[in-house]
Amino acid sequence: MEFLIYSLPEEIIREEMLGNYSTALRLIEDFLRKDLPSLHRGRLLYEKERIERLLEDYPFDEREAYEKLKETFENFSEEEFHHLLENGAFDYIVVDGKRKFERRFHHNLVFAKPEYEKRLKKKDEKREKARKILHERLRRLINGENPKKYRVRARITLKLKKTTSKNRVWLPFPKEDLQVESVKLLRASHRTFYIAPNDVPQRTIYFEGKENTYFVEFEYIIREWVNRVEPEKVSETGVVGEFLREEPPHIVFSPKLRWLTEEIVGKETNPYLKAKKIYDWITFNVRYSYVKPYALYENITDFVANNLKGDCGFQALLFITMCRIAGVPARWQSGWYINPLFASPHDWALFYIEPYGWLPADLSFGGARREREDFRSFYFGNLDGFRMVANDDFMKDFDPKPRFFRNDPTDNQMGEAESDEGRLPFESFIEVLSFEEV
Incomplete structure (x- = not known):
């Protein structure tokens, strides 16, 4: 997606900012009639799809948004709605002169204003129980208990919202590397499939068929990843150069990010302590927030730096970019x-130091626990065992490669689907079949 280095023509930007998307689409067609460089043409073609997906992601008008908030929070009033609206608490765009609200805007209110969590009508008891399990395990690891290994069996199912004569479907499949071993296929929805080699950065199992349902069941063993780093033993390294470079459009060493990194790192020369300063700054200053689909952002790290908010992947990308600017190799893992109760998509980062090799950093898990310094610090250099790893790099092609823009061209947590005509809409869900200590 190198074409994202091209900015849109100013008249298209103006119409989009005014909410005149039909006019913007007409102007795009006018530009496409010109003799354009390939990347410029690609950017404009992508913008057509981006507008379609943007409008899909903002489905609620003001009345519907207010009703969503009333359904979600106790004693929510219309006066309160307008007060929050005037104070920038909601994510909305203007379409044809009317506000349209992002599909998860009401859930985001809890992250923006934590006092609203107490007013939720429906408490997620399963998630609360899982959080207690995690925190108890963290406490034991921090107090010196030996790391454990877990054998995990899981199933992911993708259901197409419409089918064609030839559907192509990719589902995430575990990678053996670092903390993961003994990956096994248990069952699949189709007799014929293709599992990408383990060294493919974003590993998948691939199906072709006419049906609307595709699934895979697998198992793997994962270890809790606990390290005892002594900073005085860390040395400079000239290896892992691949993970020191820019990767536009999201990992870009802009003057702003160079300046921010230099201000945070200061005169520190120890690679481990450089990464620690960056981790500390992000976990203390960037709040968690749901975001639009990643495909809708032109530069994710720039967004996080400007807005000081973002989800797990946004925070991981900012960490990776700033580490690379500081000369510390860093990469993606997702x-x-x-856990034994449920599963959900998640992203985090890895950074490399000699003589310890790759170490994990989970920015969003650390930042969410900034009130517990022992837990926050744990997620710099350590990782719990409640993970499934399918990807070890960002914005990489599948094997086999899709023919059209992916639903998420950056990552793969819930699968992808397409036909001979284009991207197919779908829904995916994960089931935890078993989670046991080895």
Whole structure:
């Protein structure tokens, strides 16, 4: 997606900012009639799809948004709605002169204003129980208990909202590396499939068929990743150069990020302590927030630096970019957060120091626990075992490569689907079949 280095023509930007998306689409067509460089043409073609997906992601008008908030929070009033609206608490865009609200705007209110969590009508008891399990395990690890290994069995199912004569489907499949071993396929929805080699950065199992349902069941063993780093033993390294470079459009060493990194790192020369300063700054200053689909952002790290908010992947990308600017190799790791009760998509980062090698950093898990310094600090250099790892790099092609823009061209946690005509809409869900200590 190198074409994202091109900015849109100013008249298209103006119409989008005014909410005149039909006019913007007409102007895009006018530009496409010109003799354009390939990247410029690609940017404009992508903008057509981006507008379609943007409008899909903002489905609620003001009345519907207010009703969503009333359904979600106790004693929510219309006066309160307008007060929050005037104070920038909601994510909305203007379409044809009317506000349209992002599909998860009401859930985001809890992250923006934590006092609203107490007013939720429906408490997620399963998630609360899982959080207690995690915190108890963190406490034991911090107090010196030996790390454990877990054997995990899980299933992910993708259901197409419409089918064609030839559907192509990719589902995430675990990678053996670092903390993961003994990956096994248990069952699949189709007799014929293709599992990408383990060294493919974003590993998948691939199906072709006419049906609307596709699934895979697998197992793997994962270890809790606990390290005892002595900073005085850390040395400079000239290796892992691949993970020191820019990767536009999201990992870009802009003057702003160079300046921010230099201000945070200061005169520190120890690579481990450089990464620690960056981790500390992000976990203390960037709040968690749901975001739009990643495909809608032109530069994710720039967004996080400007807005001081973002989800797990946004925070991980900012850490990776700033580490690379500071001369510390850093890379992506993602898949699921999975425990005995449930699983959900999750992203985090890795950074490299000699003589310890790759170490994990989970920015969003650390930042969410900034009131517990022992837990916050744990997620710099250590990682719990409640994970499924399918990806070890960002914005990389599948094997086999899709023909059209992916639903998420950056990561793969819930799968992808397409036909001969284009991207197919779908829904995915994960089931935890078993989670046991080895």
